[in-house]
Amino acid sequence: MTTATDTTVDLTRPDVHLHIGTDRRADGSAGVYEHVNPATGKVDKIIPLAGPAEVDRAVEIAHEAYKSWRTTSPAERRRLLLRLADLIEANADEFNRRGAMDNGTPRSVVANLTGKSIEWTRYYAGWADKISAEVTSTLTADGEFGYTLRQPYGVIGIIITWNGPLISLAMKIPAALAAGNTVVVKPSELTPFSGELFAELVAEAGIPPGVVNILPGDAAAGAALVSHPKVQKVSFTGGPVTARKILAACAEDMKPAVLELGGKSANIVFEDADLDAACGLGTMMSVGAMSGQGCAFPTRMLVQDSVYEEVLARVTAIAESITIGDPFSPTTMAGPVVNQAAHERILGVIAEAKAAGARLVSGGNARALAGELAGGFFIEPTVFAEVDPYSGLAQNEVFGPVLAITKFSTEEEAIEIANATRYGLSGYIQTKDLKRGLRVAEAMITGEVLINGASNLPVNRPFGGVGLSGVGKEGGFGGIDEFLRLKGIGIA
Numbered sequence: 471m472t473t474a475t476d477t478t479v480d481l482t483r484p485d486v487h488l489h490i491g492t493d494r495r496a497d498g499s500a501g502v503y504e505h506v507n508p509a510t511g512k513v514d515k516i517i518p519l520a521g522p523a524e525v526d527r528a529v530e531i532a533h534e535a536y537k538s539w540r541t542t543s544p545a546e547r548r549r550l551l552l553r554l555a556d557l558i559e560a561n562a563d564e565f566n567r568r569g570a571m572d573n574g575t576p577r578s579v580v581a582n583l584t585g586k587s588i589e590w591t592r593y594y595a596g597w598a599d600k601i602s603a604e605v606t607s608t609l610t611a612d613g614e615f616g617y618t619l620r621q622p623y624g625v626i627g628i629i630i631t632w633n634g635p636l637i638s639l640a641m642k643i644p645a646a647l648a649a650g651n652t653v654v655v656k657p658s659e660l661t662p663f664s665g666e667l668f669a670e671l672v673a674e675a676g677i678p679p680g681v682v683n684i685l686p687g688d689a690a691a692g693a694a695l696v697s698h699p700k701v702q703k704v705s706f707t708g709g710p711v712t713a714r715k716i717l718a719a720c721a722e723d724m725k726p727a728v729l730e731l732g733g734k735s736a737n738i739v740f741e742d743a744d745l746d747a748a749c750g751l752g753t754m755m756s757v758g759a760m761s762g763q764g765c766a767f768p769t770r771m772l773v774q775d776s777v778y779e780e781v782l783a784r785v786t787a788i789a790e791s792i793t794i795g796d797p798f799s800p801t802t803m804a805g806p807v808v809n810q811a812a813h814e815r816i817l818g819v820i821a822e823a824k825a826a827g828a829r830l831v832s833g834g835n836a837r838a839l840a841g842e843l844a845g846g847f848f849i850e851p852t853v854f855a856e857v858d859p860y861s862g863l864a865q866n867e868v869f870g871p872v873l874a875i876t877k878f879s880t881e882e883e884a885i886e887i888a889n890a891t892r893y894g895l896s897g898y899i900q901t902k903d904l905k906r907g908l909r910v911a912e913a914m915i916t917g918e919v920l921i922n923g924a925s926n927l928p929v930n931r932p933f934g935g936v937g938l939s940g941v942g943k944e945g946g947f948g949g950i951d952e953f954l955r956l957k958g959i960g961i962a
Contacts (some may be wrong), residue, residue, distance in 0.1 A: 737768030
């Protein structure tokens with residue numbers, strides 16, 4: 471395990487505002503948040519926070535903007551969204567920099583998410599003039615002609631989490647706008663810098679004022695947004711604790727919600743798998759690139775007994791080769807976790823797993839770095855073996871650089887272990903036997919299954935979980951259909 475030097479630490483931070491209609495406010499009624507650079511542990515910017523008053527104002531403005539945006543021609547909505555995609559691409563380097571500022575994800579890793587954000591924006595721009603419905607009947611006993619309409623909801627309340635601030639915006643806003651809705655967005659106060667640039671580019675693209683409103687805030691701002699009577703639907707990315715509160719608030723008005731939540735995804739490695747690919751994927755996604763802070767990552771590795779020791783040796787070697795350090799260094803593969811609370815929580819999970827009998831084979835400690843990074847929230851990539859599949863480590867989302875490895879003997883046992891969780895976001899299967907891969911994919915209780923290291927977040931494939939991993943889809947037609955109401959019409 472190596473450490474990247476701290477000679478490239480970037481300490482500059484842009485100002486953050488509340489973007490409400492044509493207003494660009496430097497303060498909010500909920501006070502301020504002291505943003506901490508997770509790589510140094512030091513406050514690096516004071517962030518204004520929206521309160522219920524600003525949320526109410528933003529929703530009212532979005533409601534007014536909806537009246538004209540919904541009647542804007544699909545071709546014009548497409549043109550504006552394509553312009554936004556072009557601007558994101560032109561500012562890709564700056565988004566990569568801001569992503570590293572936001573949460574400490576290495577700049578090189580952020581670049582991949584920025585590229586996906588451009589793809590998502592262009593993809594949904596293309597849907598704007600392709601939304602159609604169907605004829606349901608042309609001749610019935612009473613002579614009725616029936617057809618359907620897909621219509622926008624109105625104002626969509628969007629709340630995003632901190633681990634992918636730009637990609638979370640791109641997975642929601644373009645689809646909502648292409649469908650004819652307007653949005654009020656509450657980014658996490660932990661990661662405000664990418665949202666600031668996104669809001670600036672929305673205006674530069676020529677999207678009318680009030681169509682997109684972005685205002686960082688805390689939990690109170692999120693609650694005000696969800697419960698606002700003029701918010702017609704909620705799209706949320708985050709954890710199940712907050713999701714339950716959102717569902718309770720939405721239930722008051724029978725308001726629908728899309729909930730993209732966490733995961734405890736299994737990566738099933740069969741004895742005939744390409745072990746280079748299987749171990750590389752499973753290790754880098756679970757304890758490397760984003761320090762394990764991803765909802766769909768394969769944080770449980772289930773390994774067939776005949777290759778168990780070989781896989782364990784390979785995974786350990788990969789984990790110990792990961793370079794930890796400054797998110798702005800091109801050699802860094804893993805940065806810090808998001809804040810001190812996460813740092814303490816993850817180390818607590820590691821201690822509990824050791825006490826419960828899981829065998830620690832690599833990592834397991836805070837990573838002490840030098841210089842400007844001495845106060846950063848770094849944790850060693852951590853690998854546990856002989857993990858009881860029903861233990862806390864195997865059942866609960868860690869959201870940190872911790873991989874749990876469990877042995878299995880048969881295909882049936884692997885499926886049983888994989889499905890023995892309340893989560894159901896992603897599943898991974900490593901095998902050269904296509905029939906087995908398809909068989910196991912059908913049996914896994916998840917929103918998606920990736921066979922042999924298939925890529926994550928392709929824009930044309932629906933993404934979203936079952937169970938504790940949430941409800942609803944992002945990506946593909948399902949992603950835009952979430953922002954459309956289906957209406958039936960009959961003509962006698």
